[in-house]
Amino acid sequence: MLRRLPILIASFLVIAMSIAAQGPATIVFIVKQAYATPSQPVERVAVVVKAGVLSGTIPLAGAKSWRDAVPGLPSDVEVVELPDGVILPGLILAHSRTLAQVTDPEESLTPGTVAADAFDPFDSFKGVTRGGVTAAYISPGFARIVAGQGSAVRLAGADLGGEVLVRSVSLRVSLSENIRSAPNVFNPPLIPDLGEPLPAAEMQPGKTRAGALDALRSLFRRAGSEARDPKWTPSMDDVDLRPFARALSGEISVRVACDREADVAGAIELAREFKLRLIIEGGNEAWMHAAALASINASVVLRAVATPPIGNSAIAPLFHESGEGRRTAAALLIKAGVPVAVVPPFVGEEGEVLFHATRLMGDGFGPSDVLTSVTTAPAKMLGLPDGTGTLVNGRLADLAVYSRSPFAYHERPMMVVSNGRVVHRAARKSEVVAVTVGRIHTCDGDPIDNGTIVIEDGKIRAVGRNVVIPAGARRIVRPDAVVVPGFVDAGTQVGLRSYVGLGDGAMTLGPKFGATGTEQWLVDSFDPTMPDLNAAARAGVTSAGLTPGMGKLVAGPLSVVKTGGANNSILARQAGVMIDLTANPGGAALSKQLDGFVESAKKYHESWTQHDAALAEWKRGGKSSLKAPESRSLGAITAPKSKDPVSGTWTGELRLGRSPRPLPLTITLALEGTKVTGELTMSMGNRRGGGQPPKPMPFEGTFEGGKLKVSATQGETTITVEATVGRDLMEGTVKLGPLGEAEFSASRSGSTEAGASSTSSAETKPASAASAGPAEDGRPKAPAKTDSGEAWRPVIAGKAAIFVYVTGEAQVDSVLEVLRAKHELKVVVIGIGAFKQALNRYRDAGVAFCSGGEMLQEDGVSMSPADLAFRSKLPVLFRSGTGDTRELYGMAEMAVREGVDPEDALRMITRQPARFLGVLERVGSLERGKDADVVLLSGEPFAPGTHVIMTIIDGKLVEEGGAR
């Protein structure tokens, strides 16, 4: 009767399968290697699966193309060609805890319980099958002496689940520590009263090792005498002896869960006495009895150890309930001739069995041993038919397909076939999406009617009316919709969590950051998971220029981020510099300052340009002909000649220990005779989390014979600076008390004004590095990288713009003369101070205007500066600034109301901002090769009622139904 059941279950499943599953089409895998058996990989091979059946493993050696070697294929064949691919037989898990809903019962002896009865084939086993596992052992229980009978099941996938392969594989016995704490059983659970003073308790077996072994011996003996008759059935209250009888006859194995050496010894004794087919499960210390296990043909289901491979002595140094795991256990057991099946150490890692086997078997064993331990060895222990765990033609296919060597730690199957059905496909790396709409505004030429955009790998593959839509592409067809490029906000503060200058680590939403200077970058506080990004994305804003607020002359660098929420959302770290002229009197002083910034930045840029050229030359094999300029000369650029060699402000950086970032250092000195007084400012703040702005420390010391020696005391720490000073350059060491010491160098800048220090280039000088210049092997030494220099580079290179906040007419001269006329930088003017007066000069100088949507008032009539600028032929771009990014579309809409053509207004929030932020090669228009940042509008842009119906960023759909 018991044996009829699997057939019944199978027949039910066949019914279900015939309804649920359609016959899979033919799949051909062209791979480098297929492991037909663990020891015989076939090289360069075509593996054919026809209607679920493995119909051939055909070597391709000598064949011109695989099609010659594999004839007679239907036309709808799926070909999976993997030049480095490897195919393994479906992996078999020799032990699992979570695949069936098993909890331990109260009773210590429940041999009649069968694990298969707790297995729900309709469950989803995706987490396990995606690791290549196609069959598994399920346990009837864990922490009881005899929990029942284990079963072997197949994990066929989510829609149908699995099925029971072998209902009763082994009698599951535990001798491990956990049986000692089994509860006493009261059945029926009576409440004691006067008539029945004691509760009815069942006879309990002993729970010590001796007690458990005694119970097992007596049960096996009873089974041997009473239950030999196949018609024997237990009475209601008796233990079912039939599984014991079947174990005695060798029909099923006895699987003993034990880890400690003494428990293993007990299991071996029991197996010897009753001639049982023994399988040790867990087996941390089973290797100590390897020879004895081999002598009784026992095998081991070995839990892979998770401890690191150091410090394992031969005898366990510590008492563990489960004994001491040993990395070489598998090797020792196999050497002794004991079959080993490896299982993962932790619950929930069932899908990682190959990784753990690889890890455990690595020392001294090859792929065939690893593979045996997760295919053929467990197949045998699970009583599966011969050939299970290998590739057998003519059977339903069980395969795990890898794109590279499966024994590399980071590899996972890209496809798993179980029972002839594809149960797992790794997400295809390139998904092709074709969006067909009524009209496409590319912002790069005329609109295209009834056009299609093809997106592949997050990039635009084609745009046009008659483009080829690749087979298998996901189609989005919206004839009513209009496609425009994703909007680019020229300046906003989205996606920022908190930032270095702010101090508190609390989540801060919305734009509220002031000027950062060039030492601090807003982009370092950018968090792609911030919810306001999603809101922006749904409003069609796909790229945002992160811009600092006001408050410093050099307010800070700009960066461009994507709003799609992906990890690689930073489009450009350096995308321009913001200059704030608020309340600056302008005039010659401003011109000089601006010129100073640009000159210094130009030098920095040139030093790197030359270095790059030199490096390229050096790499081509030629000796460095160009000498990288010494960066020390940079420090002197803006420093005016001073009366004495020490007085003034010195700025530099020092690198402390393994700190990834140099710490900025500012020293203000005043010399009187040989006595030096001043302040030392050193930012020790960590990179992310705020901290107070650095506090200047007063210090004093001496300057004699070119040597400077000063010290400052803060709390318990004394900081001593010793340096050699000459020609506006200071080199020496900083002693930081318990933090150790570091070499530094600093250069003198004449001005002590805030902002100036940020432009002065400072040299980083790690302790080991010599000063800039070619190293011994001739490789050009890189100039020091500074944040301030990096911020300016794209501006100097003419790629990104310098955004200037102008508030008065007096500032206009400086901006136009220095930045445009002299240095020919891209300039974007923000702010409407003196706007009408300067408009024509802006146009003549070729300056762009960036509007924050503000309006000019004149005689009580408001007018749009964006419109004025556009009429005056200035390039116009929009930024939401301190407002809500989602208002960007509304600003352009307002421009349309003022008379701007919708096509031009659209460019003000797409192409123009991208151009002036230096990211036009990636975003801002819909062109082949650019990022697939696409917005579907419900109608023509800026028509009444038009709203965003879909936003795609880097080819990924953000969310449907977002509203402006």
Added chain:
Amino acid sequence: MRILRPIIACAFLAGLMPAQDLLIRNARLIPVSGPENAKTDLLIRDGRVSAIGEGLKADLSTLVIDAAGRAVMPAYVLAATSEGLDRPNENMEVTPFVSVLDSIDPTRPFFDDSVRDGVYSIHILPGDRTVIGGSGRVLRPTGRVVEDMTIVPDGSIKISMVPPQGNRASQMAKLRSAFDDAKRYLDNKEAAADSRPSGSLKLDMDRLAIDRRRETMARLLKKQVTAFTYCGEPGDVIRALALATEFGYEQRLVLAPGTWKAADLIAADKRPVVLTPEMDVEEMDPETGKMVRRELPAILHKKGVAFAATARPTSLGQRYLWYQAGSLVRMGIPRDVALRSVTLTAAEVIGLGKTKGSIEIGKDGDVLILSDDPLSGRAWVDSGVIEGRVIYERRSDRRLTEVLGLGDGKN
């Protein structure tokens, strides 16, 4: 008390005998077994439906009710419930020998409510938190003692695939052990009957003795009673079907909405099923990670499975079978199938398809006269008829009058 019961029953049976013919005139007839009739007469004679048609004649002794503007339909059938018991579950797990007979309390408000709600065939079973729960029976809600109320005595047995404690493997082990035990008892008895020692008339009385504790299971194996098997998960369905096939007994599945994945297996079994009062479930789809509502009746209907819907008298809404039928319509199930699920299919599931659940000539005269369409939320049972006897009139329903002021039907 046990001895007294039959006597009391006899006394009441005399009173229960249908004395009068009943003619319901001008009814909008919803027979459930066939198409609706907008206006017709219905005659119930000797407790059975004897004629349907226009202009039926009544003699002087016939009670005539004019149902103009009202709907007449068969009384509701509740295919499975554990209401009306002192407590639904026995403490012990395997108790096939107990019967709800000893547990039903006729004075429970449940029966009073059932009279008012028009539920005139009620299948009461032990609860779900058991392994083998004991015998169930079908009753009408009127009568002073259980024997009066009984329509079918001890015709069913409750099995649960959902473990009250422990896991499903041990649940199966317990079930199988109980069936093995019953089979051995039965085999033993048959063997004893066959192996009469030759030349002797003496029987092995020990082996032939009726073991009352095992008799119910034996009757199940002999297909004299039907198992009602509660399944909470799709895997339970597989095991329930396999167990019934293995031990050869007749079974009806009682399905929680979580079993929807096993719809194909349920359809292949071709037997009507019983639904729990909860008919849909919110689940996370493992593929998409999104919460999806699974409506078991809709899935079963698509696969061609007939089902009976049940009510849970303790919860609002779900306590009414008409509400459950309305819920089915909302899930997209045709109106006639929804109505059947609380009348004819429910009767068929509990083996009363030939006498209850629809208005057909020859069937029991269990009918309801409703103030409105049965699926209307404003419909009341104006009159309730069991086997031709008017057992309920709303206008004389004291509870409605006193509590809600709704008794006279004019509010």
